[in-house]
Amino acid sequence: MTTYRIGVLYGDGIGPEITRATLEVLKAAVEQTGGADFDYVELPMGWEGIEKYNNPIPQVTIDALQETHGWIMGPHDSASYPKVHQANRNPSGELRHCFDLFANVRPAKTIKGIKSVVGEADLVIYRENTEGFYSDRNMHVGTGEWQITPDIVVSTGVFTRKAAERIAHAAFQMAMQRRKKITIVHKANVIKLGMGLFLNVCRQIGEQYPEVQVDDFHIDAMTAHLVRRAHFFDVIVTENMFGDILSDLAGELVGSLGLAPSINTNENQAMAQAAHGSAPDIAGKNIANPIGMMLSTVMFLEWLASRHGDGNLIQVARMMEHGIFTTVAEGVKTRDLGGSASTTAFTAAVAAHIAR
Ligand SMILES: NC(=O)C1=CN([C@@H]2O[C@H](COP(=O)(O)OP(=O)(O)OC[C@H]3O[C@@H](n4cnc5c(N)ncnc54)[C@H](O)[C@@H]3O)[C@@H](O)[C@H]2O)C=CC1
Numbered sequence: 001m002t003t004y005r006i007g008v009l010y011g012d013g014i015g016p017e018i019t020r021a022t023l024e025v026l027k028a029a030v031e032q033t034g035g036a037d038f039d040y041v042e043l044p045m046g047w048e049g050i051e052k053y054n055n056p057i058p059q060v061t062i063d064a065l066q067e068t069h070g071w072i073m074g075p076h077d078s079a080s081y082p083k084v085h086q087a088n089r090n091p092s093g094e095l096r097h098c099f100d101l102f103a104n105v106r107p108a109k110t111i112k113g114i115k116s117v118v119g120e121a122d123l124v125i126y127r128e129n130t131e132g133f134y135s136d137r138n139m140h141v142g143t144g145e146w147q148i149t150p151d152i153v154v155s156t157g158v159f160t161r162k163a164a165e166r167i168a169h170a171a172f173q174m175a176m177q178r179r180k181k182i183t184i185v186h187k188a189n190v191i192k193l194g195m196g197l198f199l200n201v202c203r204q205i206g207e208q209y210p211e212v213q214v215d216d217f218h219i220d221a222m223t224a225h226l227v228r229r230a231h232f233f234d235v236i237v238t239e240n241m242f243g244d245i246l247s248d249l250a251g252e253l254v255g256s257l258g259l260a261p262s263i264n265t266n267e268n269q270a271m272a273q274a275a276h277g278s279a280p281d282i283a284g285k286n287i288a289n290p291i292g293m294m295l296s297t298v299m300f301l302e303w304l305a306s307r308h309g310d311g312n313l314i315q316v317a318r319m320m321e322h323g324i325f326t327t328v329a330e331g332v333k334t335r336d337l338g339g340s341a342s343t344t345a346f347t348a349a350v351a352a353h354i355a356r
């Protein structure tokens with residue numbers, strides 16, 4: 001049996017609570033199926049990195065991650081870091097760049113027992129993860145901005161054919177496995193060159209997938225379409241910032257931002273990471289919803305299984321899903337979903353279902 005080396009980065013705010021919850025459920029599923037062997041490597045990130053190494057994403061962490069099959073990362077409260085760290089990329093951005101994790105895959109799907117304000121939905125957003133309106137090439141590293149004078153700043157988006165091509169291929173390949181429908185989201189009516197390039201490249205790549213039906217919407221109109229007819233969408237491909245915003249919206253529409261999972265991938269490694277942030281307003285209260293983090297880990301296991309041809313990992317993933325969905329269907333839910341379960345009570349209920 002292969003041993004998979006998995007990094008674990010707890011992060012800030014609710015990060016440690018939801019990451020611990022996720023590990024508890026993952027370990028229960030591994031024990032129940034007996035089908036996988038994981039070597040967990042805990043690594044500093046966020047405030048822990050600042051306190052130990054004066055760096056929210058220390059070099060020791062980056063070096064150790066090189067030796068892993070992938071990692072599970074809690075959210076960071078990068079907006080709260082001391083000014084000296086604000087000039088650098090936030091930990092997610094740094095890891096996405098260091099490891100060239102170019103595809104951020106963010107599904108939103110209705111779950112039985114959770115109220116969706118848009119009815120049935122089953123869509124997946126492919127967010128370009130390395131440039132666009134979160135760019136930093138040739139600019140102030142962390143912010144992607146040029147300070148011209150104390151009163152003038154220029155924030156620029158960078159769009160390259162290479163980045164658009166690879167995210168488009170990833171999205172079309174996923175569409176081929178799903179309902180064969182893609183929506184390109186852009187703003188080419190205003191950002192004519194940059195978003196025009198992105199749109200045209202996505203359309204060109206689409207010609208290589210003639211079975212996939214392609215349409216496109218401007219980002220502003222897209223928010224309305226998503227609320228009015230979420231069921232219409234299958235795979236959505238878009239640039240970095242639009243994908244970030246749309247995926248928070250999509251998660252909330254199907255029940256809560258706390259449900260929204262994601263993986264960040266390249267060809268060889270993946271980073272599981274809930275779409276939401278560190279939720280400082282509820283940190284330490286044992287009320288955070290761990291489902292987004294748990295489902296990110298399910299996605300990570302599926303990704304690992306496909307890369308290594310290891311069906312045992314799929315069994316673990318299905319077992320985790322079974323525990324989560326059965327618990328929710330029985331009405332055990334955290335507050336953001338209208339329930340009263342604490343993070344630890346919800347997690348214990350999921351683990352108990354898995355052990356049954
Ligand atoms: N991937 C990451 O690590 C991300 C980090 N951030 C950082 O997180 C910090 C807070 O950012 P915000 O803009 O406030 O966004 P946020 O996503 O942390 O919170 C927005 C709202 O959603 C709620 N929420 C989020 N996750 C939840 C969960 N699992 N269960 C229940 N409620 C949940 C929060 O309580 C809050 O009311 C900032 O420092 C920001 O930079 C933001 C987004 C992503």
Ligand SMILES: CC(C)CC(=O)C(=O)O
Pocket residue numbers: 078090092093244275
């Ligand atoms: C990492 C954050 C600071 C930005 C964000 O919301 C995201 O990229 O998911």
